[in-house]
Amino acid sequence: xxxxxxxxxxxxxxxxxxxxxxxxxxxxxxxxxxxxxxxxxxxxxxxxxxxxxxxxxxxxxxxxxxxxxxxxxxxxxxxxxxxxxxxxxxxxxxxxxxxxxxxxxxxxxxxxxxxxxx
Amino acid sequence: xxxxxxxxxxxxxxxxxxxxxxxxxxxxxxxxxxxxxxxxxxxxxxxxxxxxxxxxxxxxxxxxxxxxxxxxxxxxxxxxxxxxxxxxxxxxxxxxxxxxxxxxxxxxxxxxxxxxxx
DNA sequence: AGAGTATATCGATGTATGTCAATATACAGA
DNA sequence: TCTGTATATTGACATACATCGATATACTCT
Numbered sequence: 464x465x466x467x468x469x470x471x472x473x474x475x476x477x478x479x480x481x482x483x484x485x486x487x488x489x490x491x492x493x494x495x496x497x498x499x500x501x502x503x504x505x506x507x508x509x510x511x512x513x514x515x516x517x518x519x520x521x522x523x524x525x526x527x528x529x530x531x532x533x534x535x536x537x538x539x540x541x542x543x544x545x546x547x548x549x550x551x552x553x554x555x556x557x558x559x560x561x562x563x564x565x566x567x568x569x570x571x572x573x574x575x576x577x578x579x580x581x
Numbered sequence: 582x583x584x585x586x587x588x589x590x591x592x593x594x595x596x597x598x599x600x601x602x603x604x605x606x607x608x609x610x611x612x613x614x615x616x617x618x619x620x621x622x623x624x625x626x627x628x629x630x631x632x633x634x635x636x637x638x639x640x641x642x643x644x645x646x647x648x649x650x651x652x653x654x655x656x657x658x659x660x661x662x663x664x665x666x667x668x669x670x671x672x673x674x675x676x677x678x679x680x681x682x683x684x685x686x687x688x689x690x691x692x693x694x695x696x697x698x699x
Numbered sequence: 700a701g702a703g704t705a706t707a708t709c710g711a712t713g714t715a716t717g718t719c720a721a722t723a724t725a726c727a728g729a
Numbered sequence: 730t731c732t733g734t735a736t737a738t739t740g741a742c743a744t745a746c747a748t749c750g751a752t753a754t755a756c757t758c759t
Contacts, residue, residue, distance in 0.1 A: 700759105712747100
């Protein structure tokens with residue numbers, strides 16, 4: 464029934480993610496996939512991460528800055544970033560000692576589209 | 582940190598639910614509220630319920646029909662319908678012996694809007 | 700190579716919640 | 730009022746996962 468978040472492949476943000484929720488009867492498999500995506504957003508910390516990254520003028524943030532901003536441990540923040548990354552909502556780039564995260568706006572737009580009537 | 586789903590008040594679908602996720606730095610409280618809403622959608626069964634209700638020509642369905650459509654027990658379906666109702670995503674109306682559920686499209690639209698840049 | 704910093708992984712634990720059987724409640728019709 | 734049907738609630742249980750400390754890995758600089 465569930466699609467385990469931990470076992471998700473890194474999402475391809477160019478592929479369409481799911482049919483619109485209200486446009487037709489979705490299958491159980493489609494429901495599981497879409498639910499897995501919403502489960503990624505169903506976390507206060509992860510929403511704050513997305514918001515924090517989005518407001519940066521350069522649209523990207525180093526992970527260590529995010530650890531300071533949220534009041535969570537470094538392993539916990541690292542975990543959330545990984546979940547967001549594997550859902551295709553973030554992309555990352557190593558830059559010397561640190562890793563910079565950016566939001567994948569197309570992926571968010573896809574998800575947004577599923578809440579419409581298609 | 583969390584807003585417990587069970588303890589949510591019946592949402593007022595006319596009130597704005599949350600600021601757009603990408604338009605500014607959201608607070609921890611806003612993140613908790615918004616996460617609680619996404620948690621409602623983070624369930625395959627609930628997404629199927631929304632989809633099933635939406636495709637009906639009259640845009641409404643009796644609960645007993647939904648029990649048959651999903652392959653879940655009546656208490657479980659009743660539980661999911663309650664969660665959707667309390668999140669403001671469904672409205673219900675007793676009609677004789679059965680209860681008809683309809684989708685609150687405005688509420689879904691609000692949620693959709695939070696995924697945009699505002 | 701060695702030290703220091705940033706990030707990721709591991710293992711353990713607590714909590715939220717999906718699920719069902721059993722039961723309760725609400726309503727319609729005889 | 731009694732019977733049958735539809736829906737909701739309760740209680741118990743299993744599981745997903747958020748969280749952290751400890752540790753591992755990756756990189757830079759000297």
